[in-house]
Amino acid sequence: MSRHKLVKGLDLDEELNDFDGGVEDDYDDGVSAEDKEQLRQGLIRVREVIGENGDFTDKEIEDSLWHYYYDVDKTVNYLLSQKAGSQPKKSKKKKGDAVGTAAKDFFKDSPWLNIPKERCGEILIEPLYPRGRLLGGASKADGAPKSKLAALAAARKRKENLKPEDDQDAPSSVTLLDRLGAKPRARKPDPQFSSSSSDSQRTPAEQEKTTQARKYPARKSPSAEALPAEQLTEAPSNASEDLPSSGGDGELERTPAAAPSVFARTIFGPSAESHAPAHGSADSRMSKSLEYHTEFDFTVPSPDDVVIKAQSTKRPAQKPGKQPAPQANNDRSVNAIAHGVEEVAIEDVRVRRKNLDVLAEFGKLKAKNAANFVVIGHVDAGKSTLMGRLLYDLKVIDQRTLDRYRKEAERLGKGSFALAWVLDQGTEERNRGVTIDIAMNKFETETTSFTILDAPGHRDFIPNMIAGASQADFAVLVIDASTGNFESGLKGQTKEHALLVRSMGVQRIVVAVNKLDTVAWSQSRFDEITQQISAFLTTAGFQSKNLAFIPCAGLTGDNIVHKTTDPNASWYTGPPLISLLESSEPVARALEKPLRLTIDDIFRGGVQNPLSISGRLDAGTIQVGDTILVMPAKETATIKSIEVDSAPSDWAVAGQNLILHLSDIDPKYLKSGDVICPPSAPIPCLTSLTVKVLAFSHITPMHVEVLKGRLHAPGRVTKLLAELDKASGNVVKGKKPRLLKPGAVARVLLEMEEAVPLEQGGRVVLRAGGETVGAGLVE
Numbered sequence: 213m214s215r216h217k218l219v220k221g222l223d224l225d226e227e228l229n230d231f232d233g234g235v236e237d238d239y240d241d242g243v244s245a246e247d248k249e250q251l252r253q254g255l256i257r258v259r260e261v262i263g264e265n266g267d268f269t270d271k272e273i274e275d276s277l278w279h280y281y282y283d284v285d286k287t288v289n290y291l292l293s294q295k296a297g298s299q300p301k302k303s304k305k306k307k308g309d310a311v312g313t314a315a316k317d318f319f320k321d322s323p324w325l326n327i328p329k330e331r332c333g334e335i336l337i338e339p340l341y342p343r344g345r346l347l348g349g350a351s352k353a354d355g356a357p358k359s360k361l362a363a364l365a366a367a368r369k370r371k372e373n374l375k376p377e378d379d380q381d382a383p384s385s386v387t388l389l390d391r392l393g394a395k396p397r398a399r400k401p402d403p404q405f406s407s408s409s410s411d412s413q414r415t416p417a418e419q420e421k422t423t424q425a426r427k428y429p430a431r432k433s434p435s436a437e438a439l440p441a442e443q444l445t446e447a448p449s450n451a452s453e454d455l456p457s458s459g460g461d462g463e464l465e466r467t468p469a470a471a472p473s474v475f476a477r478t479i480f481g482p483s484a485e486s487h488a489p490a491h492g493s494a495d496s497r498m499s500k501s502l503e504y505h506t507e508f509d510f511t512v513p514s515p516d517d518v519v520i521k522a523q524s525t526k527r528p529a530q531k532p533g534k535q536p537a538p539q540a541n542n543d544r545s546v547n548a549i550a551h552g553v554e555e556v557a558i559e560d561v562r563v564r565r566k567n568l569d570v571l572a573e574f575g576k577l578k579a580k581n582a583a584n585f586v587v588i589g590h591v592d593a594g595k596s597t598l599m600g601r602l603l604y605d606l607k608v609i610d611q612r613t614l615d616r617y618r619k620e621a622e623r624l625g626k627g628s629f630a631l632a633w634v635l636d637q638g639t640e641e642r643n644r645g646v647t648i649d650i651a652m653n654k655f656e657t658e659t660t661s662f663t664i665l666d667a668p669g670h671r672d673f674i675p676n677m678i679a680g681a682s683q684a685d686f687a688v689l690v691i692d693a694s695t696g697n698f699e700s701g702l703k704g705q706t707k708e709h710a711l712l713v714r715s716m717g718v719q720r721i722v723v724a725v726n727k728l729d730t731v732a733w734s735q736s737r738f739d740e741i742t743q744q745i746s747a748f749l750t751t752a753g754f755q756s757k758n759l760a761f762i763p764c765a766g767l768t769g770d771n772i773v774h775k776t777t778d779p780n781a782s783w784y785t786g787p788p789l790i791s792l793l794e795s796s797e798p799v800a801r802a803l804e805k806p807l808r809l810t811i812d813d814i815f816r817g818g819v820q821n822p823l824s825i826s827g828r829l830d831a832g833t834i835q836v837g838d839t840i841l842v843m844p845a846k847e848t849a850t851i852k853s854i855e856v857d858s859a860p861s862d863w864a865v866a867g868q869n870l871i872l873h874l875s876d877i878d879p880k881y882l883k884s885g886d887v888i889c890p891p892s893a894p895i896p897c898l899t900s901l902t903v904k905v906l907a908f909s910h911i912t913p914m915h916v917e918v919l920k921g922r923l924h925a926p927g928r929v930t931k932l933l934a935e936l937d938k939a940s941g942n943v944v945k946g947k948k949p950r951l952l953k954p955g956a957v958a959r960v961l962l963e964m965e966e967a968v969p970l971e972q973g974g975r976v977v978l979r980a981g982g983e984t985v986g987a988g989l990v991e
């Protein structure tokens with residue numbers, strides 16, 4: 213399966229945007245912009261529903277909305293019941309009605325309310341102190357009543373000022389992702405329940421601040437904790453009034469047992485009330501008959517923590533203390549993503565560089581030759597079918613899979629595309645019967661390990677074809693030999709593709725004259741096509757010795773892996789396609805050059821690898837633990853692990869197709885087309901470059917898109933500097949070009965809208981208005 217298709221599917225930005233826990237960066241006065249918008253919309257809707265029925269202030273409505281987590285119905289119910297004075301007062305509450313009507317309403321859609329009485333547990337403890345009321349209310353310390361929102365804002369500000377010491381050294385610009393990665397403070401013992409001396413050493417004012425701050429955690433979902441029964445039955449009031457001073461009588465320090473939540477009380481039903489001793493008595497806190505209740509020291513790990521820890525120690529990847537060291541750059545949010553994921557899954561393993569001599573390792577390997585080839589040609593020439601057949605005949609895909617494809621393709625009325633589906637995995641590709649993006653597949657012969665880059669033939673997807681061509685060592689040009697189609701292909705993408713691959717540095721082409729079954733294996737048709745294509749390719753700069761032609765039919769498998777047995781094709785005595793592929797010379801690898809890898813794709817490589825990239829190593833070597841530089845972002849990252857051709861490896865060399873799992877970088881610094889290089893030898897980032905260009909169509913000073921692999925960057929041809937002699941490359945004197953005609957070679961000046969990672973010798977393609985207008989070399 214295509215690597216691209218296998219690993220795509222993660223939109224980190226989207227995932228990060230989806231994350232809403234603990235984010236405080238965009239809070240203004242303690243209320244996030246999102247909350248404000250929810251409040252604004254909620255207010256409008258509540259006003260619409262209430263109509264004439266209430267003279268509530270905006271603040272009252274907003275406070276109710278806040279507590280009901282923007283649930284308009286519940287807010288309206290509450291407000292109207294307030295107005296009607298129908299809420300039963302606490303003192304008048306019936307025995308056994310511990311939860312109250314409002315709480316039941318709140319949970320009315322919850323199936324667990326119907327628990328048979330005999331299965332209900334019993335709660336024998338009452339809340340240790342009156343719970344904050346529904347809307348919390350504000351501290352009246354300053355004499356003026358504050359709304360819940362104002363209290364929230366104030367609490368947040370106080371919380372900011374009360375950051376623990378270990379946070380104070382952190383840079384002020386802590387990113388969202390850092391927060392994601394931060395160890396949750398909630399895991400620390402709650403000082404309110406801690407009997408530590410440090411707590412008792414704090415001043416009452418400090419303890420008051422802590423209490424206030426803790427009252428307003430980041431909102432995620434309505435919690436039962438926020439809606440105790442008493443709160444649901446009483447008007448908004450000053451919550452702080454209801455809370456005992458944490459620094460006062462020390463009651464809280466002595467009584468760590470939490471009060472039952474509304475959820476618990478709803479589940480346990482009336483028993484909680486009926487068995488509850490008088491509130492505030494010592495018995496209420498330490499009932500002897502309460503088998504499951506023992507004093508719990510919150511400063512030690514909870515039973516859950518113990519179990520989780522025990523489970524985690526069974527997994528080697530979860531070794532505590534193996535977290536990567538904190539990085540200098542604190543908004544390296546990828547680190548934080550990794551941490552965020554690891555908080556809930558598996559802890560990271562520190563990346564250790566083994567200081568391998570990669571070239572020596574590669575020498576020892578005695579690996580097979582490796583070659584990437586791009587399959588090009590006009591739309592519907594039969595490229596995917598041909599490659600599907602190749603993979604099938606080589607037993608890379610089995611009969612069952614092919615039968616399944618055939619069945620599904622027939623169901624869609626596209627039975628003839630079954631083999632193409634081996635490569636075309638996308639739903640849209642299958643529905644439309646058209647390749648859209650490069651599909652990568654691998655196969656091996658005795659001598660060579662091949663990577664197929666199946667390119668789309670349709671003109672709309674030329675940029676994807678260019679991305680594939682940029683990674684290819686040679687090309688297979690597929691030509692539809694059927695009557696009329698060869699001719700239309702010539703006018704279409706057959707020539708354009710051939711020119712493009714040549715421009716990208718490809719020197720060898722195997723021409724598959726396909727669909728010969730449709731012309732009864734006519735030798736004259738084959739000869740005619742060979743002649744025309746050969747003439748074109750040699751003028752496009754391919755040497756005759758680097759051209760090979762083969763008559764074949766991908767659909768029937770003739771001359772693909774096995775020689776045809778069709779009597780009409782007896783005139784052909786040459787080898788099948790696979791032999792021609794194998795005869796390609798091993799590619800010279802730029803092993804000694806500085807590391808260069810153009811990012812092809814960025815994705816989540818798994819739970820342990822939240823950020824991964826793929827691409828072909830153009831030059832140099834790389835090993836696990838290396839620090840790399842991403843250009844043009846100029847950000848560094850660490851190579852956490854490497855996959856070469858989908859197998860884990862400690863190192864990789866030029867010419868290999870890799871997946872690199874990264875750490876210590878924010879994904880926002882990565883995009884397809886960026887270049888990975890060593891910090892000691894960065895690729896230059898250019899805003900202005902001179903290019904020796906071959907014009908495919910007319911070029912004047914104009915806007916163009918510059919493509920190199922997956923790099924697509926807008927720019928402008930600002931000057932036609934000189935026209936060059938095609939043979940010698942020398943400047944043609946006396947000619948100041950104002951326009952380049954198709955076929956002309958010239959030196960042009962390009963100004964880019966932003967810096968692009970390109971260096972001398974880099975091959976680029978220029979496109980404008982959906983057409984390829986030229987291709988060239990950066991000088």
Ligand SMILES: Nc1nc2c(ncn2[C@@H]2O[C@H](COP(=O)(O)OP(=O)(O)OP(=O)(O)O)[C@@H](O)[C@H]2O)c(=O)[nH]1
Nearest residue numbers: 591592593594595596597628646647669765766767
């Ligand atoms: N008769 C015959 N039909 C073929 C042969 N090869 C492919 N076809 C048919 O040609 C149609 C197009 O085949 P594809 O493999 O999708 O062509 P493609 O070049 O990959 O198309 P794009 O990638 O979209 O440009 C399908 O209906 C195939 O069944 C062949 O050798 N003989």
